[in-house]
Amino acid sequence: MPDIKHKPDVEAEKPQLQRPPLYHVVMLNDDYTPMEFVIEVMVRFFHKSEDTANKLMLQIHHQGSARCGLFPRDVAETKIHQVETASRTSGHPLRCIMERESSDQ
Ligand code: TYC
Numbered sequence: 001m002p003d004i005k006h007k008p009d010v011e012a013e014k015p016q017l018q019r020p021p022l023y024h025v026v027m028l029n030d031d032y033t034p035m036e037f038v039i040e041v042m043v044r045f046f047h048k049s050e051d052t053a054n055k056l057m058l059q060i061h062h063q064g065s066a067r068c069g070l071f072p073r074d075v076a077e078t079k080i081h082q083v084e085t086a087s088r089t090s091g092h093p094l095r096c097i098m099e100r101e102s103s104d105q
Contacts, residue, residue, distance in 0.1 A: 023076040024067040024099040027083070029060045033092040041094065042068060045082050070101060 025046075027038070035057055042053035046068045059066040071079065080096045087094040 020072065021103075022070045022101045023073055024101060025069050025071065025076050025079050025083075026065050026097050026099050027056075027060055027068050028095045028097065029064050030093050030095065033087065033094040035061065037087075037090065037092055038094065041083055041086060044086075045079055067099070068096070073098075 027042075038057040038060070039050065039053040042048040042056055043050060046053075048056065048068075056066050056068065069076075069079065076098050080098065083094060083096050
């Protein structure tokens with residue numbers, strides 16, 4: 001067996017400069033959750049002003065969804081859990097999903 005020494009190929013290695021991705025929390029429309037409850041959730045869990053919360057809620061109502069915040073993965077997961085726990089406790093079907101930020105923005 002030839003004795004080939006494997007030097008690390010520094011040129012070929014991908015630079016390890018990437019930070020972990022962030023995730024948008026996207027709130028979804030439904031036909032049953034009261035508008036006022038959605039506004040309360042935005043204020044309580046996403047620290048939106050009443051005015052911004054109202055605008056975002058209407059955007060979701062008319063367009064189907066809206067981004068409510070951009071967070072590290074574990075924080076986004078916690079926010080979604082908090083929203084869905086509060087919603088189920090109050091008997092509402094409100095849902096959120098996570099959307100990984102795109103690398104080109
Ligand atoms: N569409 C709901 C209604 O008419 C209101 C609503 C808005 C629900 C935003 C969810 O994320 C939502 N009561």
